[in-house]
Amino acid sequence: MKGFILDGAINSYTDLGLRITLVPVIPSSQRVIEDLAIDGREGTLTLFKGWEDISFSFKAAITNKTTWNIVLPQILNAQTITFTNEPTVHFKVKYIKVSGLTQLLSNLWEFEIEVTTAPFRYLNNFATINRTSSGTVQGYGNIYSLPKITVYGIGSRTLTINGKAIVLNILNGYLIIDSELKECYYGNVAQNQNMTGDFPVLNPSSNQVTLGTGITKVEIDARWRMI
Secondary structure, eight states, rough: OOOOEEETTEEEETTTTTEEOOOOOOOOEEEEEEEOOOOOOOOOOEEEEEOOOOEEEEEESSSOOGGGGHHHHHHTOOOOETTSSSSEEEEEEEEEOOOOOOEETEEEEEEEEEEEEEEEEESOOOEEEEEEEEEEOOSSSSOOBOOEEEEOOOOEEEEEETTTTEEEESSSEEEEEETTTTTTETTTOOOOGGGGGGGOOOOOSSSEEEEEETTOEEEOOOOOOOO
């Protein structure tokens, strides 16, 4: 592993002059579990409460110390990270911590990067899905995804995904349903009051998408992902 890619575009090796000196050990996604002891019950009551963030660290070295003030903000401000030995997935960064520089040789300085990301690996290179009619959307990955869906039309319209109906009151030509943020919005304006139903999830197998009368198109950013 020579390097990593920040925000899908910045190559740490060719663009920033960095080389990984200690590769990360990246853990698998882990469930958040709570076991409750209840009087009179044999065994505990086990509750699944969600998924843990992923945390890992690795070391890198820089040969041109004069560029450090340029390199550091690009690392700290990154929103995604991909490693060159696993180019098909990226991690959604929550925050990054970077240590100070330790001089190893006259022209080599090493530092540590600590990364905390969202709980899953997200698949790269999947285009937005555009549909103007009902049909099946093939899933990918190995766990459900939380899509962002733009629904076009005017008036009270119903979008049905995997048998679950979402009723939208579309006032200005479209509404965006973001299952990750648990928000419905138009532009930058919240529109949750104009949505009835649960935020949709997509299966990693197949998904039935039904465009109700008056929906002219849907655009689906599926956000396929893996444990």
